[in-house]
Structure formats: structure tokens, C-alpha cells
Amino acid sequence: xxxxxxxxxxxxxxxxxxxxxxxxxxxxxxxxxxxxxxxxxxxxxxxxxxxxxxxxxxxxxxxxxxxxxxxxxxxxxxxxxxxxxxxxxxxxxxxxxxxxxxxxxxxxxxxxxxxxxxxxxxxxxxxxxxxxxxxxxxxxxxxxxxxxxxxxxxxxxxxxxxxxxxxxxxxxxxxxxxxxxxxxxxxxxxxxxxxxxxxxxxxxxxxxxxxxxxxxxxxxxxxxxxxxxxxxxxxxxxxxxxxxxxxxxxxxxxxxxxxxxxxxxxxxxxxxxxxxxxxxxxxxxxxxxxxxxxxxxxxxxxxxxxxxxxxxxxxxxxxxxxxxxxxxxxxxxxxxxxxxxxxxxxxxxxxxxxxxxxxxxxxxxxxxxxxxxxxxxxxxxxxxxxxxxxxxxxxxxxxxxxxxxxxxxxxxxxxxxxxxxxxxxxxxxxxxxxxxxxxxxxxxxxxxxxxxxxxxxxxxxxxxxxxxxxxxxxxxxxxxxxxxxxxxxxxxxxxxxxxxxxxxxxxxxxxxxxxxxxxxxxx
Amino acid sequence: xxxxxxxxxxxxxxxxxxxxxxxxxxxxxxxxxxxxxxxxxxxxxxxxxxxxxxxxxxxxxxxxxxxxxxxxxxxxxxxxxxxxxxxxxxxxxxxxxxxxxxxxxxxxxxxxxxxxxxxxxxxxxxxxxxxxxxxxxxxxxxxxxxxxxxxxxxxxxxxxxxxxxxxxxx
Numbered sequence: 001x002x003x004x005x006x007x008x009x010x011x012x013x014x015x016x017x018x019x020x021x022x023x024x025x026x027x028x029x030x031x032x033x034x035x036x037x038x039x040x041x042x043x044x045x046x047x048x049x050x051x052x053x054x055x056x057x058x059x060x061x062x063x064x065x066x067x068x069x070x071x072x073x074x075x076x077x078x079x080x081x082x083x084x085x086x087x088x089x090x091x092x093x094x095x096x097x098x099x100x101x102x103x104x105x106x107x108x109x110x111x112x113x114x115x116x117x118x119x120x121x122x123x124x125x126x127x128x129x130x131x132x133x134x135x136x137x138x139x140x141x142x143x144x145x146x147x148x149x150x151x152x153x154x155x156x157x158x159x160x161x162x163x164x165x166x167x168x169x170x171x172x173x174x175x176x177x178x179x180x181x182x183x184x185x186x187x188x189x190x191x192x193x194x195x196x197x198x199x200x201x202x203x204x205x206x207x208x209x210x211x212x213x214x215x216x217x218x219x220x221x222x223x224x225x226x227x228x229x230x231x232x233x234x235x236x237x238x239x240x241x242x243x244x245x246x247x248x249x250x251x252x253x254x255x256x257x258x259x260x261x262x263x264x265x266x267x268x269x270x271x272x273x274x275x276x277x278x279x280x281x282x283x284x285x286x287x288x289x290x291x292x293x294x295x296x297x298x299x300x301x302x303x304x305x306x307x308x309x310x311x312x313x314x315x316x317x318x319x320x321x322x323x324x325x326x327x328x329x330x331x332x333x334x335x336x337x338x339x340x341x342x343x344x345x346x347x348x349x350x351x352x353x354x355x356x357x358x359x360x361x362x363x364x365x366x367x368x369x370x371x372x373x374x375x376x377x378x379x380x381x382x383x384x385x386x387x388x389x390x391x392x393x394x395x396x397x398x399x400x401x402x403x404x405x406x407x408x409x410x411x412x413x414x415x416x417x418x419x420x421x422x423x424x425x426x427x428x429x430x431x432x433x434x435x436x437x438x439x440x441x442x443x444x445x446x447x448x449x450x451x452x453x454x455x456x457x458x459x460x461x462x463x464x465x466x467x468x469x470x471x472x473x474x475x476x477x478x479x480x481x482x483x484x485x486x487x488x489x490x491x492x493x494x495x496x497x498x499x500x501x502x503x504x505x506x507x508x509x510x511x512x513x514x515x516x517x518x519x520x521x522x523x
Numbered sequence: 524x525x526x527x528x529x530x531x532x533x534x535x536x537x538x539x540x541x542x543x544x545x546x547x548x549x550x551x552x553x554x555x556x557x558x559x560x561x562x563x564x565x566x567x568x569x570x571x572x573x574x575x576x577x578x579x580x581x582x583x584x585x586x587x588x589x590x591x592x593x594x595x596x597x598x599x600x601x602x603x604x605x606x607x608x609x610x611x612x613x614x615x616x617x618x619x620x621x622x623x624x625x626x627x628x629x630x631x632x633x634x635x636x637x638x639x640x641x642x643x644x645x646x647x648x649x650x651x652x653x654x655x656x657x658x659x660x661x662x663x664x665x666x667x668x669x670x671x672x673x674x675x676x677x678x679x680x681x682x683x684x685x686x687x688x689x690x691x692x693x
Contacts, residue, residue, distance in 0.1 A: 174629055180579055206657035210652060
């Protein structure tokens with residue numbers, strides 16, 4: 001895609017320089033002057049690129065000032081645009097007019113790093129609650145992680161709706177079910193929702209700051225706990241980012257085992273999700289049947305790999321557990337049984353008119369909005385966007401495994417269920433392929449430390465969608481910054497749009513069909 | 524409908540006797556409960572679960588004890604939406620600064636006798652997240668804890684046995 005780079009270079013008038021620190025080399029990285037930051041966004045928007053992440057780094061240890069980064073995806077190409085701002089004037093031009101997802105990214109940057117997006121229309125803090133001191137910017141190097149912040153008085157300005165018959169329903173942070181905490185505020189007239197505003201940040205545990213005190217080797221344990229349900233995908237993404245920086249070549253068997261874990265995680269979570277969606281439409285039968293199937297998978301995981309969610313089994317340099325011939329045979333038998341039983345349940349799902357009535361045309365997330373919000377993962381694929389890193393930016397071993405990506409265009413709850421159904425079938429096929437073609441050899445290799453200032457990047461398709469890790473090495477082989485972008489960071493905006501015009505009782509159904517992570521978003 | 528019924532009969536009863544838990548993972552503090560309370564709660568326990576900052580891993584295992592295989596309802600264990608009805612609060616995760624108030628309020632809303640179970644390594648001692656500007660550390664830093672169940676995440680049999688053990692008469 002040199003053409004993309006050429007167009008961008010000509011738009012920028014030759015003022016951009018290539019960033020030599022960025023690995024892998026397939027990711028284009030440019031440093032532009034501050035005033036060209038938006039020009040680059042404009043040119044990329046014209047080229048139909050998606051904004052995948054935007055973040056800031058404190059570069060005190062690396063020469064001072066802050067780095068502002070925006071990462072774009074254009075077809076199969078990832079592109080990182082960086083600009084530098086000084087400590088005295090930490091302002092940068094906001095991308096919000098070009099890209100809607102910048103709305104949350106920039107609020108988060110200004111809350112946690114104290115950089116100011118000029119032109120942003122909503123500067124309410126995000127993740128940083130009203131009882132934090134306004135000048136506490138935890139991601140800055142001058143802020144010690146152990147700081148005990150005093151509690152201050154403050155208020156959060158909610159978006160309000162006025163008029164006859166308009167009322168508000170506050171929900172959370174402690175929800176009715178066994179789920180993570182978040183606050184949702186509905187404005188409704190009768191049963192119809194006219195607006196939903198989500199407020200997240202309740203599970204902010206300072207993960208990004210925590211990375212900075214861990215060694216590169218230990219970081220993977222934390223990455224595995226960014227979102228417990230996506231533990232394999234997060235570990236893989238962190239590991240790949242580190243491996244690209246150090247030039248570590250993971251043995252092929254290591255790569256293939258990772259893919260095996262990743263697909264097993266996908267099946268287990270999708271089974272749970274489909275069951276939970278049906279349960280929210282009062283069809284508990286499906287929940288119990290599918291959770292039974294899910295349990296068999298988790299038990300096999302524990303027996304073969306030593307952990308029900310295969311946590312901590314992927315490490316930089318490879319994997320820590322192998323599979324033997326009996327293990328392979330066991331998985332193959334298990335998958336045959338699973339495929340057969342799953343098929344029967346899908347038939348019941350299809351033939352149930354009262355369920356169909358609830359899931360069809362509910363929570364419609366149109367392809368236009370999905371594109372505008374740069375949505376990723378299952379949600380995007382149910383709304384007509386063909387995005388899947390296993391196909392676009394195939395990390396090994398997906399460069400040699402063919403993946404069929406299901407895409408639906410109706411964007412309703414049913415579409416999101418159906419994408420999951422198809423992905424389960426596809427994952428079963430992929431696992432069989434992996435087991436048949438698993439290369440011999442070592443599963444792990446040693447990994448060296450990255451050189452200072454180098455930057456690593458990885459995009460991995462977890463079961464929710466594209467996960468991005470961006471690592472920056474500090475001056476003394478320390479992590480200077482680890483940026484984590486869970487798919488939830490972009491997809492939460494989608495839920496607010498999908499719910500408009502629906503009735504209040506359909507919210508749990510829509511929310512479950514999105515099933516975004518709170519922990520992965522709040523960090 | 525016929526397919527649903529057929530599937531139910533084909534499945535039969537999926538519930539299994541629970542495997543023996545690893546005793547090292549469960550630590551029960553000195554609980555002051557009257558004999559009557561113990562006897563009543565042993566077969567009818569209502570739990571309010573609060574995620575105070577977990578990564579969602581522990582929640583998946585709590586879902587698992589509700590599935591037909593572990594079937595916690597056979598022991599009279601039920602999860603409720605309101606802390607007012609709850610006998611026990613099951614807390615996961617290190618308590619994040621942003622959840623501290625919500626956790627306190629949930630605890631205060633419960634009627635006595637109230638039991639607090641810290642579930643998972645993070646709830647027991649802060650785990651990998653430790654104590655920082657955003658995390659208060661273990662649950663006992665915020666509310667008094669009666670039972671600690673460790674594991675990352677704890678396996679379903681540890682969770683179930685840990686809860687049931689409280690009510691075994693000594």
C-alpha cells in the first residue's frame with residue numbers, strides 16, 4: 001500500500017518523517033508537526049481509513065514533552081501518526097470532527113494524561129471521577145502510582161432531556177445480575193428510550209500505569225488480566241507486540257498452539273453469549289443447555305492445559321503448555337459431540353417464533369453508523385463491516401490458515417447472535433485444521449530485551465474483536481508506556497446508538513448482544 | 524416445542540456431585556453466627572454479588588456455579604438483585620477507588636446478619652493490581668471480610684465448597 005503512503009506524504013507537503021522506532025516494519029509510522037495532525041486524519045478519512053486508537057505518552061524519560069499518537073487502519077494496513085507537544089503547551093488539535101471515536105479517546109487522554117484536545121466539544125472527564133483532584137493525571141511520569149489522592153467535591157454533568165412525559169432511569173453501577181459495574185442513564189417517554197448515556201470507569205484499576213512498574217516478562221501476566229474473559233487474546237497481543245520489538249522468532253508450533261487456545265476461547269465465550277441473550281428474552285432453556293456445552297470445553301481446557309480459561313499459558317516467546325496425541329484425540333472427539341449438540345440447539349433457536357419476535361429488528365445498529373464509529377469485532381460484522389484481523393493483518397499462524405468471516409447487514413440482535421453461531425462453526429473447523437497440521441518442534445524460545453525507545457505494535461482478533469497493544473521501551477529496558485485498546489473502547493459508543501428508539505425492556509437484550517467488557521475499557 | 528422437550532429428555536439431569544475442594548484455597552475467619560442463623564442459612568442462602576473491580580474472570584466462574592452441572596440452587600443458594608434481600612455479599616476484584624463508595628453502600632444496605640466473602644486473589648489481597656492510586660487493594664481494606672476464597676479465578680468447586688463450609692456445624 002505504498003500508494004496510501006504517497007497520497008499522505010503529498011497531502012502533508014513533505015513535512016512528515018518516518019518514525020524509525022516503530023516495529024514491526026509493516027506498520028507505517030510517521031511523525032508530523034502539530035498543525036498537520038488533523039491534515040493527516042483528513043487525508044486518511046478520504047482514503048476510507050478507520051481510526052482504531054488514539055493515545056498519549058509521557059516522554060520525559062525520552063527527551064521531554066508528550067507524544068500524541070493516532071492509529072489508523074486502511075484495508076490491511078495499519079498506520080501510526082505521531083506528533084509531539086511540549087510540557088508547557090500540552091495542546092493538540094482534536095480529531096473529533098473527522099472521527100467520532102476520537103470523542104472518548106481524547107476525553108480519556110485529557111483526563112489521565114492532562115493533554116488538551118483543542119476543538120473537542122465535550123471536555124467532561126472520562127474514567128476520572130468527580131471526587132478525583134482535577135490536577136491528578138496518573139499517566140504522567142511525575143505522578144507516583146502509589147499516590148493516595150484526596151477526595152474532593154465535584155459533580156458530573158449528565159446530558160438531560162426535558163419535555164412533557166420525559167423521565168430518567170438511572171441504572172448501576174451495581175447491576176441486577178452477575179456482571180461488571182457501569183452506570184447507564186436512560187431518558188425515556190413511556191417505554192421508548194430517547195437517549196442513553198453510559199458512564200464507565202468504575203473498574204479503573206490503573207492497569208496502564210501498573211505496566212510501567214513491571215518488567216517486560218511480567219507484563220504478560222497483567223495483560224492476561226485486562227479482561228478475564230479474553231485472557232488468551234490479550235496475552236497473545238502483548239506477546240506479539242514485545243516479540244516484534246526484540247526480533248524474537250517464535251517457533252511455529254508455539255504460534256499454532258496460540259491459535260488453538262484463541263479459537264477455544266472464542267467458542268466458549270460465544271456459547272455463553274448466545275445462551276445469555278436467549279435468557280434475557282426469557283428463554284432460559286438455551287442458557288442452561290449452552291452453559292452445559294461451555295462447561296465441557298472449560299473442563300477439557302483444565303485437564304489438558306491446566307487452566308479453565310487457559311490463563312498465563314501464552315508468554316512472550318511462545319507457550320508454556322504443549323499438547324500430546326491423546327490430547328488431540330480428546331479435543332477432536334469433544335468437538336464432534338459439541339458440533340452435533342450445538343446444531344440441535346441452533347435449530348431450536350431458529351424455530352422459536354416468540355424468541356424471533358424479540359431478537360429480530362431489536363437494537364438495530366445500522367452499517368452507516370457502524371462505519372462512522374469505526375466499530376470492530378462481532379458487532380461490526382453483524383452490521384455489514386468485514387473487519388477481522390485474522391484476515392486483514394494475519395498474525396501467524398493465520399497467514400497460513402484460511403478463515404471465513406461471516407458478515408450480516410441487518411445489525412439487529414439476531415444478526416449479532418447469528419454471527420456468533422457462524423463463528424462457532426468456523427472455529428470448530430479451524431481447530432480441526434490446527435490439530436491436523438500442528439507443526440513439530442519447540443513451543444517456546446528465549447526472548448531478549450528490547451532496545452530503548454523502540455515501539456512495538458500488535459493487532460489480534462479476540463472473540464470480541466480487534467485488540468491492539470502498543471508498547472514503548474524506556475531508557476533502561478523498562479516499559480515506558482503500554483497502550484491497551486480493547487474492542488470495547490470503541491464498541492461502547494455503538495450501544496448508545498443502537499438502543500435509541502427501542503423500548504426499555506429490550507435494553508438487557510441489546511446490551512447482552514453487544515456484551516462489551518467494562519474492565520477492558522476502564523483499564 | 525417437541526424439539527425442546529426431546530432435548531430435555533435427551534440431556535436428562537446434568538447435575539453432578541461436587542468434587543472435593545482444595546482446602547488451602549478457603550480461609551474462614553471467626554464468624555459470629557447464632558446456631559439458628561447457621562441452620563436457617565445452610566439450606567437457603569441469598570447472595571448479592573458485587574464486582575468491585577474484577578477483570579470478569581471471577582464472574583465467569585460465578586456464572587458457572589449457576590450452570591446445570593454445578594447447580595448451586597440444589598443447596599438453596601440463590602443470587603438476588605437487591606442487597607436488601609441478601610444474606611451474603613460476594614465481592615470480586617481489588618476494590619477500585621471508583622467502586623469504593625458503591626461497595627460500602629451495598630454493604631450498608633444489607634440487613635444483619637450479613638456475611639462477606641472475598642472471591643479470588645484480587646479480592647483477597649489486591650492480586651496483581653496491588654494497591655495504587657486507583658485500587659484500594661483487597662476487600663478487607665474497605666469492609667470486614669468473613670471468608671477468603673483464593674484462586675485466579677477460583678474454580679467452581681472451591682467457590683461452592685467455600686460457601687457451604689461456613690454453615691457446617693462445628
